[in-house]
Amino acid sequence: MARDGARPAYDPAGHDVALRAALQDLRTGRWMAMRGLLDSTRAWWQWTQRTQVLAAAAAGTDVVRAWLAEEPFSVPATVMHARVAVERALRAHRENHRRTHELWIEAWDASQSATRTAPHDPVPWVCLLALAQLDHKQSWEEHRARPPEPLLPSGPWGLLAEADKRDPYNREAYHRMLQFVYARGTGERLAEAVGYTHWAAGTAPMGSALHVLPLYVRVERYRRVGGRDAALDLHWVAEDATREAQRALHAWFEHTTAPERSLLDLNHLAHALWGALQFPEAARVFDALGPYYTPLPWAYRTADAGDASQAMEVFLQARSRSRAAARGSGRHP
Template structure:
């Protein structure tokens, strides 16, 4: 396909073909493919990712309830039930629904039950971290524990530790903690988010998606400062911006298998390398995306962030610029 004809698509499953099939069946109210997929999922990282995506699709239906009624002893069904309860509670809180507090309590109880039913699983603890962002004033004791290091904030560190103990450096665990930082009424400052992301990335091993976490904070700062009204500006072309992008490239992208890469992480890395004018380095990241993209963070580079067409246009422009740079021979000092 010629570059001018390329049009990216968004799909929550991305390159995970098994997940795509399960989602397709789930949208028709059927749960057998979801069960079979989860029972064959080989590791915690993929398990976490798949249950999260499936819960987003299942929250508006009774498919998981039907599954649990049919197979009440299924560990996967118990986990998915907790996932769906959390997704509904978070949505209700965001929309200011009258039942938001009731759904929050129901989800909290579902997470505790799931943690009891399957002690090795990190997902119930990740779900409790997701619920922690609803406690904006940190009224619950478990949401204001002392931090494990300087420059950090009181928060649900016990929940993070429980998830971390079961699957160290799990991607969703740390993203949920970052969401908690943004939701804090007592603080929630971007400096806290920067400190947390740098702290998490500094201790992460090579290949960990936590090396991409600082790029998310940089995008959030850009969004809050309404930087989308500018093009390639000094927000990105800075020494620390270039350093964060290079660290994610070398310590995550170059050290992970393609199947283990999140579409969102790939988009944030491609965006950071393009924004910091590192076009040649960005090219393999764009190639790794294949036909897929996500509207975030590209949407924040437009004047209308809610318009997906604008995000696609910025993505295509950045992709073309970087792939062209990678195909252009380097010139010597005399041209």
């Protein structure tokens, strides 16, 4: 457990020591540790998480291309090739790069190829879902499929179903679907996002990270209305906000172990419980984070969301406040 006042670190590997070692090797231009790590990864949730983090680190390098050239029939290398291509396309889109469309098509081709090479793997379908947000006008037929329920928006539901078939309630797949809903060119995006996340959480079993999804939309709603206004603190203590935070705590956090929990999910839950004045419960989540944190969602409570140092200060204040209250209630060592 991190001491009160100890400054946490942002580390994409979090508590995954083996992933951290592979990332260090990757950053020096080598791929053998990455191959060894992926060969030893058995659970789909961990495979999805590790390939995503590795791709973010590899996107600015030729490491995966070198691996694939050396082992052209490697299934993990083929999946990582798709992952990196998607990461590059999404970055180009965020930067309004002139090659965005070209990189999008390259990534789509790589992902389609990976669906054939790794037919039982959810990640190639997660990749296709991630690319769907670039088609904000829903020009592609596969991005305007009918939803499973009438009140949900049309979208790439077939792609989500393919990922779901291979790994039910895959965390990243449902987050990618949420990003698609945000990207739709309609004025009802936030309302649709709220409906979508409540539907996803409502269908998920105990222990599923989908129970945390509504907390992401609540943060997004706060961000879009400006944030940092004292009057908006009611946004976090409202009955529905408290209910969402408690549901994520009891339906997800209390039914999972440390390796299964995403750092981003833990930060969103700690933030929601702290905002709802549920300090002893928040302290438990801060303890689970240990020495790590993520700048989001804390950055949206600052004057400059791009300043990570301000985000850390808010995190530290929230952690200290929560632990002090927990000690006062006798529920914290």
